[in-house]
Amino acid sequence: MTIRRDRRWMVEHLRDPYVRQARQEGYRTRASYKLVELDEREHLFKTGQVVLDLGAAPGGWSQYARRAVGTAGRVVAIDRLPLAGLEGVDILECDLRETAVVENRLQTLGIAPGGVGLVLSDMAPNITGDPSVDQAKMLELGMCALELARDWLAPGGAFLFKFFQGSEFPVMRAALARDFARVKLLKPRASRARSAELYFLARNRRMV
Ligand SMILES: C[S@@+](CC[C@H](N)C(=O)[O-])C[C@H]1O[C@@H](n2cnc3c(N)ncnc32)[C@H](O)[C@@H]1O
Numbered sequence: 001m002t003i004r005r006d007r008r009w010m011v012e013h014l015r016d017p018y019v020r021q022a023r024q025e026g027y028r029t030r031a032s033y034k035l036v037e038l039d040e041r042e043h044l045f046k047t048g049q050v051v052l053d054l055g056a057a058p059g060g061w062s063q064y065a066r067r068a069v070g071t072a073g074r075v076v077a078i079d080r081l082p083l084a085g086l087e088g089v090d091i092l093e094c095d096l097r098e099t100a101v102v103e104n105r106l107q108t109l110g111i112a113p114g115g116v117g118l119v120l121s122d123m124a125p126n127i128t129g130d131p132s133v134d135q136a137k138m139l140e141l142g143m144c145a146l147e148l149a150r151d152w153l154a155p156g157g158a159f160l161f162k163f164f165q166g167s168e169f170p171v172m173r174a175a176l177a178r179d180f181a182r183v184k185l186l187k188p189r190a191s192r193a194r195s196a197e198l199y200f201l202a203r204n205r206r207m208v
Contacts, residue, residue, distance in 0.1 A: 018190050029060030033190040048072040050116045054096055054145050055123025057081040062089050096144050116152040121145040121161035139168040158203045164196040176202050
């Protein structure tokens with residue numbers, strides 16, 4: 001059963017046009033094309049912006065972000081897993097649930113709270129297969145990403161992040177709506193139809 005599933009995954013992977021395109025264009029992951037499409041639709045990036053990429057390994061989103069902000073911009077890629085060096089990208093290896101550690105390391109890089117134009121999160125927990133456990137883990141990651149976005153985004157900044165549909169989805173949506181006046185749900189074509197993943201795009205942070 002597992003062998004059959006593995007083989008099916010391999011066949012699908014080899015036939016996937018985004019996998020081929022990523023190889024041709026030098027992106028580390030097919031996931032880059034989710035961000036490419038969302039940027040085309042939503043105009044996420046601006047030249048010269050500071051971008052935080054949460055859950056960045058192996059680096060496909062950071063590669064695109066680097067190209068999109070240009071040499072005047074800055075990209076910080078954060079993951080608990082090691083990430084091979086990327087030209088022009090600052091890499092922080094840390095667990096994003098340790099918010100204080102992350103904030104400290106951002107300050108060491110000279111990035112100031114309120115100075116970030118775009119926070120991205122493609123973070124996903126290790127899936128256990130138990131929906132209630134997986135949803136709880138996703139909510140924990142989503143809340144940590146939201147806390148960082150709240151503290152580090154500039155007025156007018158945007159926050160794009162992945163969430164899986166399930167029992168905690170309305171909880172995450174309500175938390176976002178408390179902090180941002182505009183919240184949208186997006187499903188890029190490069191995201192497989194059978195995947196429960198969706199992307200929230202939040203803009204217009206409410207100032208307290
Ligand atoms: C789907 S991958 C991201 C792919 C990436 N956007 C790309 O294009 O290369 C999700 C990442 O989230 C990271 N992640 C999950 N939980 C994390 C945590 N608590 N702290 C930091 N990174 C985490 C994983 O290590 C994994 O590398």
